[in-house]
Structures are given as structure tokens and as C-alpha cells.
Amino acid sequence: MPSPVSSSAAPTLGLLLRGLRARNGWTLKEMSARSGIPVSTLSKVEHDRLTLTYDKLQQLSRRLGMRMSELFAEDGDEGEAPVTARRSIGDLAHSVRVETPNYDYLYLCTELRRKRMIPVLAKVRARTLDQFGPLVRHAGEEYFFVVSGRVVVHTEFYDPVTLDTGQSMYIDSTMGHAYLVADGCDEAEILGVMASGDDELMRSLLDIHEEQRLRSAAMPAL
Incomplete structure (x- = not known):
């Protein structure tokens, strides 16, 4: 006989939005008016x-007067037992998409909260460090595999390295790093996994994207 599905499944984005709306006593129509996102x-x-x-998550959080990462926050439960048998x-x-002129990130399995591994499929288009901006740093370590194209990896303590399709790299994520598309490619695609003992890794990554968005918006048009 099949095992019953656990009733303590991790909350989805839909469940989190319903909870946010319920806490504020809003109807769907009221939340739509506040966020600018259609009721449907x-x-x-x-x-x-x-x-x-x-972009829609940004709009929602901005119009509701909250940081986007708060949409992925859960109420703490100090007595909660460690989560097991998650999948x-x-x-x-159903990925969370980060789309910018220089790269697209598709964060996978986002219905699981407090993950210590963050899987992401990324499309890289930035060709120079000027386009990319400051090197990125965050907690933990990361591994990525070049699915297509060629990628130039810039890191804080090493010379740039060019990786072809089928090659991969593992790095310390606290070291400044940037992934650029190599000459001769319009776009490169990489599959990566970021891991950390910090339960708030996903929130930290979203905060980094928000900082990059604000920095790009402040730059004068060429």
C-alpha cells in the first residue's frame, strides 16, 4: 500500500501569498489594487x-512596501524537528526567473524553503566585467557545469579561465566571482548548484539581484 503523502509539505509561493493576504485581511481584489497584479x-x-x-515578484514586493526576500520568509519555529524525506x-x-540584459537565472525547486542547496539554470550574456558589475560574493560554495557555449570565469584570486561545453568548476562562493560569455558566443548556458550551511542562502541571492537591479537602474544610459 503506498505511503500517505505528508501533510507537512513545504509551502509553495501560492501558500505564502495566501498567508500574506490573510495576515493583512485583504481580499484578492484589494491585493490586486495594492500590487498592480491582476486578480486572475x-x-x-x-x-x-x-x-x-x-520582475513581477519585484513589483509585488515594491508595491506592498516589503523586501522581495520577505516573500520567501517563514515564521520561525524554534521547536521544529529537522525536516526529512523532502523532495x-x-x-x-515553475521556476523563479531573474531576467536582466546580462543574464537570466531560473531558480529551480523554489517551493522548498530553508534549502542548503540552490539549483539554478543560468543563461549568460555579459561579455565584460564593466557589463557584469562588481564581483559577486555570498556564503557557501558552488558548482556549475557548462551546458552550452563557452564561459570565462573571473575570480578574485585566480587568473580568468575559459570553460568549454561539458567542462565544470567548483569554487568558494565567498571569493569574488563573475561568469562572462566567451568571444565567439552570443550566449552560454550553465547549470549550477550553490550550497551553504546558511538557511537564508536563497534570500541572500535574491538580495544580491535586487542590489544589482538598483545599481543598473542608477547607471546613465549609453
Whole structure:
């Protein structure tokens, strides 16, 4: 006889939005008016039939007067036992998408909270460090595999390295790093996993994207 599905499944984005709306006593129509996102879209998200792009998550958090990372926060439970037997099937249609002129990140398995491994599929288009901006640093370590194209990896303490399709690298993420597309490629695609003992790694990564967005918005147009 099949084992019953646990009733303590990790909350989805839809469940988190319903909780946010309930805590504030808003109807779907009121939340739509506050966020600028149509009622039909919010309803589909709340019923886990649709996800939101990174831009829509930014819009939602900005209009509601909160940091985007707070959408992924859970109430603490000091007496909670360690989570076991978790699983999640990756689905690009339900990924959290970060789309910018220089790269696209598709964060996978985002319904699992407090992950210590963050899987992400990234499309790299930045060609220079000027385009990319300051080197990125965050807690933990990361591994990535070049799915297509060629990638130039810049790190704080090593000379740049060019990786071809099928090659990979493992680095300390606290070391400044940047991934650029190599000459001769319009775009490169990498599959990566970022890991940390910090339960708030996903929140930290989203905060980095928000800082990059603000920095890009402040730069004068060429």
C-alpha cells in the first residue's frame, strides 16, 4: 500500500501569498489594487497554477512596501524537528526567473524553503566585467557545469579561465566571482548548484539581484 503523502509539505509561493493576504485581511481584489497584479493572475498563483517572474515578484514586493526576500520568509519555529524525506521535481515553468540584459537565472525547486542547496539554470550574456558589475560574493560554495557555449570565469584570486561545453568548476562562493560569455558566443548556458550551511542562502541571492537591479537602474544610459 503506498505511503500517505505528508501533510507537512513545504509551502509553495501560492501558500505564502495566501498567508500574506490573510495576515493583512485583504481580499484578492484589494491585493490586486495594492500590487498592480491582476486578480486572475494572483488567483492562479495562490492555487499553484502559475508562478511569478522575478520582475513581477519585484513589483509585488515594491508595491506592498516589503523586501522581495520577505516573500520567501517563514515564521520561525524554534521547536521544529529537522525536516526529512523532502523532495522536489524541478520544473522550468515553475521556476523563479531573474531576467536582466546580462543574464537570466531560473531558480529551480523554489517551493522548498530553508534549502542548503540552490539549483539554478543560468543563461549568460555579459561579455565584460564593466557589463557584469562588481564581483559577486555570498556564503557557501558552488558548482556549475557548462551546458552550452563557452564561459570565462573571473575570480578574485585566480587568473580568468575559459570553460568549454561539458567542462565544470567548483569554487568558494565567498571569493569574488563573475561568469562572462566567451568571444565567439552570443550566449552560454550553465547549470549550477550553490550550497551553504546558511538557511537564508536563497534570500541572500535574491538580495544580491535586487542590489544589482538598483545599481543598473542608477547607471546613465549609453
